Amino acid sequence: MMEAHQISDQVTVMVRPDWMRMFVVGNVSIISTSEGLVLFDAGNGPKVANQVIQEIQKKTNLPVKYIIISHGHIDHTGGLETYRNIWPNLEIIGHHTLYPYMKRDVKRVKSFARDRHKRWLKRDSFMNDVRSLYKDSPQIIRYFGQYYIDDVKELAEEYEKTNVILPTITFSDSLDIRLGNRQLRVFKAGNANTPSDILLYLPDEKILFTGDVMTRPVPYGFTSYGKEWLEVLEKLKSLDIEWLVPGHGEPLKGNEYLHKFSDLFSLVIQQMKDGIKDGKSAKEIRSSISLGDIRNFFTQGDAVANFRLDTWFLDPFVSRNYKTLIDE
Numbered sequence: 001m002m003e004a005h006q007i008s009d010q011v012t013v014m015v016r017p018d019w020m021r022m023f024v025v026g027n028v029s030i031i032s033t034s035e036g037l038v039l040f041d042a043g044n045g046p047k048v049a050n051q052v053i054q055e056i057q058k059k060t061n062l063p064v065k066y067i068i069i070s071h072g073h074i075d076h077t078g079g080l081e082t083y084r085n086i087w088p089n090l091e092i093i094g095h096h097t098l099y100p101y102m103k104r105d106v107k108r109v110k111s112f113a114r115d116r117h118k119r120w121l122k123r124d125s126f127m128n129d130v131r132s133l134y135k136d137s138p139q140i141i142r143y144f145g146q147y148y149i150d151d152v153k154e155l156a157e158e159y160e161k162t163n164v165i166l167p168t169i170t171f172s173d174s175l176d177i178r179l180g181n182r183q184l185r186v187f188k189a190g191n192a193n194t195p196s197d198i199l200l201y202l203p204d205e206k207i208l209f210t211g212d213v214m215t216r217p218v219p220y221g222f223t224s225y226g227k228e229w230l231e232v233l234e235k236l237k238s239l240d241i242e243w244l245v246p247g248h249g250e251p252l253k254g255n256e257y258l259h260k261f262s263d264l265f266s267l268v269i270q271q272m273k274d275g276i277k278d279g280k281s282a283k284e285i286r287s288s289i290s291l292g293d294i295r296n297f298f299t300q301g302d303a304v305a306n307f308r309l310d311t312w313f314l315d316p317f318v319s320r321n322y323k324t325l326i327d328e
């Protein structure tokens, strides 16, 4: 169930509250104007989209005019068809690299659903593996036991029903949208999480929507552009930010999270560079990375959050970006 966070008179952010579910769902932001609504991201499928639509219709009869897609991952795009069925004239806005990416997803999402269904059938052997792999961490075993089984089933069922809908408006660098009383600035700041990453800034309320360039409580490092990502974060520091809306997790006041996020990236990249200078392998670098206090800022000492910082960020980030840093 998505939870509504109203951060200004005209902006509500829909968040899946329990971040540690396997079944991650991107935030969906609802921005009102005098002429209609703009959504930033679409959620992962029909179920979430229907919850967002209910929230919208509680407040207004105005139509959704635009949906801006932060990047091509299915947890941000899967809801599109459900909104379009209700508001057939809405425009879908994305970076020009998003179109070919999503076109490939048209087939991929069904095979993803089948794959998740197979995983669900093998849930008993999966849990046996978890119990032996994490025998010293009861919290991790509990985490998988509590969430994995239901989530994988829900994900398979959801993606069975999901059809991919392609963007209708694309751009390269930036796009200014004027709708009713409101000015919206959509822009690309560089490759961070994916090549299609775009952000939205509302100058009136100083709200920045980052997509998965920033996520809570930890970054997602799976398809990351290491050094470029850090450059993007540095660029964002020049914006005046009252509210920061990450791609996942609750919105935050101010820009402290941006600074910590960028500190984390620069610390990891520096340690990777030092390791490369000493001739270390990616595996050696990964095991020697030490985050000190900043780890606690992100995880608050929680065992599952620490596990996710390792497995959703550090493991994929180091292995993906090792070669690029060597080539420099």
Ligand SMILES: [Zn+2]
Pocket: 024, 025, 026, 073, 075, 076, 212, 247, 248
């Ligand atoms: Zn996401």
